[in-house]
Amino acid sequence: MKSLFKIASLLLAFLVIQVMISCKDQKAKENDENFAGLSRRDDICNLLKKEDIQSVFELSKELKIEQRKEEKAICFYGWKTASDQFLYYSVTLNFAQGKKRTKSQIDATWKGQYDRLYHRHQMQEVSNVGDKASWSQLGGGQLRVASHGFIFYVSLSVTPSKDNPMDTKKMIARASTLAELVIDRM
Numbered sequence: 624m625k626s627l628f629k630i631a632s633l634l635l636a637f638l639v640i641q642v643m644i645s646c647k648d649q650k651a652k653e654n655d656e657n658f659a660g661l662s663r664r665d666d667i668c669n670l671l672k673k674e675d676i677q678s679v680f681e682l683s684k685e686l687k688i689e690q691r692k693e694e695k696a697i698c699f700y701g702w703k704t705a706s707d708q709f710l711y712y713s714v715t716l717n718f719a720q721g722k723k724r725t726k727s728q729i730d731a732t733w734k735g736q737y738d739r740l741y742h743r744h745q746m747q748e749v750s751n752v753g754d755k756a757s758w759s760q761l762g763g764g765q766l767r768v769a770s771h772g773f774i775f776y777v778s779l780s781v782t783p784s785k786d787n788p789m790d791t792k793k794m795i796a797r798a799s800t801l802a803e804l805v806i807d808r809m
Contacts, residue, residue, distance in 0.1 A: 662718040662773075663695040670805045671716045671777075676700045679800050680712070710786060715778040716805065723772035729754070732774060736767070752799045753806055764791070766798035770806045777801050 664670075673688050682688070682702065691699040701713040724732065733755065737746065744759035753770030763780030777798045781787035789797070 662720055662722075664718060665695055666808075667695060667716065667718075668692050668698040670808045671698055671700075671714070671801060673700065675801060675804050676702075676714055679797050708786060710788070711782045713778075713780045713782075714801065715776070715780075716801075717776050717778075719774035719776075724774075725772070726754075729769045729772065729774065733769060736774075741767070749795060749799060752802050756799070756802065758791070758795045758798070763787075764794045764798065766795065766802055768802045768806070771809050773809070775802075775805060777805070 668690065673690055676682065676688055677684060677686075686702055689699075689701045691697075691701075693699065696717055698716045699713065700715075701711065704710040704712070719732065721732075737757075741757065741759050741761070744761040744765075746757050746759040749756040749758050749766065752766070753768040756766060756768045759765050759767070762778050763784055765776055765778040767774065767776050779789075779794050779798055781789065
């Protein structure tokens with residue numbers, strides 16, 4: 624009977640160790656899939672392409688557009704204007720941390736983001752983009768979009784911001800067009 628108890632104790636100890644190792648492996652995997660609170664995606668710069676930026680912003684093919692991919696989590700495009708006034712434009716695409724969500728999870732995340740952040744940045748709802756979308760003045764301008772179970776962000780910035788030739792309506796229109804291209808490729 625004592626040997627049966629020892630065997631059961633050893634099996635239980637072995638099971639506990641396996642569960643602990645499994646949890647540690649899962650945590651490491653989650654950390655590897657995320658960067659600075661953003662989801663990593665191998666396809667991040669395939670969802671929004673240089674040609675999309677050229678088309679939506681009506682840029683010449685000769686204009687040099689910088690593209691950077693940071694930690695598979697952020698796709699960045701930037702360019703300078705050729706006018707007499709120096710302006711630097713940037714467009715950034717990134718996804719909220721986490722895997723695909725249900726509608727109720729999206730709604731809870733959406734509300735939580737609003738409560739913590741967006742209510743301070745002149746947020747407004749945007750129609751006809753994804754399942755839901757909102758525009759805010761965060762970082763110059765950001766379109767937050769929920770679609771296909773993911774939340775992603777298309778951010779636009781012009782430096783210096785006081786000289787931005789685009790009004791809010793035009794920024795929303797351009798960000799919305801870019802977001803629709805992302806949605807089509809997801």
